[in-house]
Amino acid sequence: MLGYIDENYETYVKKLQELARQPSVSAQNLGLQEAAQLVKKMLEETGFHVQLVSLSKGPPVVYGTVQSKKNPNRTIVIYNHYDVQPPEPVELWKHPPFSATIEDGKIYARGVTDNKANIASRIMIVKAFLETHGDVPCNIKWAIEGEEEIGSVHFPEFVRKYRDELKGQAGIWEFGGLDIGDIPMVTLGLKGMLYVEFKVQTATKDVHSARAAIVPNPAWKLVKLLDTIVDDNGRIAVEGWYDDVRELTRQDLEAIREMPLDEEDIKKDLGIKHFLRGLSGYELKKAYLGNPTANIAGLWSGYTGPGHKTVLPAVAEAKMDFRLVPDQDPAKLAKNLRDHANKHGFSDVELKLQAENPAARTPVDSEIAKISARTAREVFQKEPAIIIYSPASGPMHYWTSVLGIPTVSIGVNHAHGSQHAPNENQRIDVFVQGSKWVARVIEEFARAR
């Protein structure tokens, strides 16, 4: 079965290029139907029974299943997404973001590693089982949604609708692979997210800035509001923000301590001199995994072109994403944030909720976690890092909490893939090795009793 991957991976690199060349930007409603059709076609060609599940709004969920003939009582439930982040700023890409150009053993494209490579990889794995053994080692159920990058807005509908169908003993989440130093990572959870947009509008049109002495400026109001949200030490100053934070257990802290993190490599990659507040070592790792965050993802007002324009803007806006840890409740925190703004005199500022997801966790001693670690040692011949939860977000809690499926996030990604940034890329060697790993996880899971 692993031999099939070695002999045929180039076919699947081509399939990945085909997928990556199909733009599917959920934030811009670009190419989603086309991408769903393409994924459906690829799954059907592989041997899946496929449905396109329409929801009340938004692109469909591609849902594919393959039944095992010899082992129909074990089921693994897989999650991926076919949508990608916006490619902007396009001028910083060295290849056009939907060209899927190969250079130095890497494929460059928006969405190629997040998360189309994992889709292509899992197609290859299932085909490898079917071609080698004429069967899959267990039942495979696979949901691939098209709104992950905008907060999985309608995915809950799918889960409600397919709740009885989505039964299984373990789950594999969308991403994973190698950390800096090519160390395999077994990720057991995701941070949650609250994504909001602030809008301050003080007039119906922009004004000559000569009037700045008497006409309110929305940019000042936005700046003053934002500055109340995080204190000078980076701690979130919204009342009650940390109330429900689940304390890290001794086991969690031990996993964090053992987790490798190449600080110099990250600094070099990002061109930064220091981490936030000069953090390093264990404290840095603890903050990285354990801390809720308040991030300004976008900020704009007035004239942002070249040269100088003396304008007093009518509107100022900001986008913020808050990463959440167990057991923070995004709906409750959204309310706290609104109350905070009101309390500080910003009740006239519009606060629009864009996305929310609670955090998700799978126990370190679950069967699927142990199998993932064991097979990682086998495939990569390295001790894997156990990541108690990834600092990334996603709707994993639907698997772990709503469906009650212990779920690991493993896959074919590598540390310098530039997810969500210009020049996103997928290493082809990791595509091959990571696929072998995931294949072995499925095989071992199928055998376990």
Add this chain to the structure above:
Amino acid sequence: MLGYIDENYETYVKKLQELARQPSVSAQNLGLQEAAQLVKKMLEETGFHVQLVSLSKGPPVVYGTVQSKKNPNRTIVIYNHYDVQPPEPVELWKHPPFSATIEDGKIYARGVTDNKANIASRIMIVKAFLETHGDVPCNIKWAIEGEEEIGSVHFPEFVRKYRDELKGQAGIWEFGGLDIGDIPMVTLGLKGMLYVEFKVQTATKDVHSARAAIVPNPAWKLVKLLDTIVDDNGRIAVEGWYDDVRELTRQDLEAIREMPLDEEDIKKDLGIKHFLRGLSGYELKKAYLGNPTANIAGLWSGYTGPGHKTVLPAVAEAKMDFRLVPDQDPAKLAKNLRDHANKHGFSDVELKLQAENPAARTPVDSEIAKISARTAREVFQKEPAIIIYSPASGPMHYWTSVLGIPTVSIGVNHAHGSQHAPNENQRIDVFVQGSKWVARVIEEFARAR
């Protein structure tokens, strides 16, 4: 002579349209040479002797002169600019910004009222004198620069070069005309300006916002810096900012008290409910004319497109314009601002000076001020407003301070011209009446001894 204007103004409306259709955006280095050539051609056709004065950088100054045969000992020195503000945001215009479309007696175009209408008006006035009397009533010297909207960066060179040439007994500045309620305004000064750009760069590339717990965010730094610059009452908190502010005299305060200001009209025009800090009446007018300002003209960081993107930006920037009153020194204040940033822990924030101009003033009892008021009563049959200094900015201090020429700012603008904003427009009736006024000012000035 006024009859010539009544009979021929349509010819000059066409000339104004031709001028307005030539883009000349100094902030974007767009069409400036072409605009200079067009203005030169129009002045030559009128009867001026014209030079294009090249400076070390930037577009040329158009310098035109007409000698008076009968009255060669009196000279009026005029200033205008042929450059315009950027047209953005273009989507808010009801006609394309360089179409110069006429609708309901108004010409719509970027720069049409600021300040191309005054150029066309003064061409018409000089032609009216020459056609009616075969002479101008006094010598006319006219400098028209191409960088006013970006802070007249190279205009000082011109003034230095032409200092001996630029002699005269009075000056007419670029703009002026009717206030709300069609009240003529005699403006005797301009606020100064300090225009700066802040740039915070914390990394060499944007990062997935999952790293927000450990990677510094430049938008937070920028927000925190900006929030130190102005306090919650809108007062500028930079040390020494108000030290050199010249106190308003009793005469100044009297002029402010007499100045009409239709608060409801401004509120309706801008769609605002209240002025800053709930100001109204005399206090509002005093703030408008007398207060130094700190305006955020532009602000940007990260992802500003539709939907949501979870990015931690590498760069955050802001543009700010500070309006200055006599006797604030922009160079000194730029240093204070830098020191302020350093003192508050922002020494790593880049502060780029984009433009600076001190404020300018001409005495209320100067000859040209009195003539302007008297002829305004005659032409408009209304009591004019004496504006001690306009809240707008420009290099007027080169006339009033460097050359020592008492200067009024009068012209053909109207109150709802939307300068620096979408749908900028010029009322054709005010173009005609304002031209008659400026013509009468020149005539009366030429006669005075």
